Amino acid sequence: MSKKRLSIPEYAMALAEVASLRSEDPFRKVGAAALDADNRVIATAYNGLAPGFDAPAGFWDDRDQRQKFMLHAEVNLCSLFKRGEASIVATTTMPCTACMQTLCAYGIREIYYREVYKASDAPEIAALYGIHLEQISARVD
Numbered sequence: 001m002s003k004k005r006l007s008i009p010e011y012a013m014a015l016a017e018v019a020s021l022r023s024e025d026p027f028r029k030v031g032a033a034a035l036d037a038d039n040r041v042i043a044t045a046y047n048g049l050a051p052g053f054d055a056p057a058g059f060w061d062d063r064d065q066r067q068k069f070m071l072h073a074e075v076n077l078c079s080l081f082k083r084g085e086a087s088i089v090a091t092t093t094m095p096c097t098a099c100m101q102t103l104c105a106y107g108i109r110e111i112y113y114r115e116v117y118k119a120s121d122a123p124e125i126a127a128l129y130g131i132h133l134e135q136i137s138a139r140v141d
C-alpha cells in the first residue's frame with residue numbers, strides 16, 4: 001500500500017473499481033462512483049441486468065446477444081440520485097455516448113475514467129458542454 005494520500009479522483013476511481021467487482025457480466029465489468037460537491041460518496045454502481053431479473057441458463061453464452069440487455073454502470077449510478085446532487089463521477093471505462101449524454105442530463109461536471117472506449121463520442125460531448133473529462137492511469141507506486 002502506498003503511503004501517499006489518494007486524490008479525490010483517485011478515491012472515486014478506487015470505489016468504481018471495487019463496484020465493478022460486483023458485475024455479473026462475464027465479458028465486461030464496469031464500475032462507477034459518484035461524489036457530491038463536498039466529495040462525499042453518494043452512490044456506486046456497476047453494469048448488469050435490470051434489478052430483480054435472474055438470467056436464465058445460457059443467457060451469458062452469447063456475448064453479442066446479451067449486450068442490448070445490459071444496463072450500463074453510469075445509468076445504474078444515475079438511478080441512485082437526483083439531478084444536481086452529484087458533481088464528480090468516476091467510471092472504470094470511458095462513458096459510451098448514451099451514458100455521457102445521461103451524465104450531462106444529471107449535471108455532472110467532472111468525469112474520470114480509466115480505460116479508453118474508442119467508439120464513444122464522450123470527449124466531443126464533454127468539450128461542447130464544458131465538462132471536465134479526464135483519464136486516470138493506474139497508480140504505479
Ligand SMILES: [Zn+2]
Pocket residue numbers: 072073074095096097098099100
Ligand atoms: Zn454506457
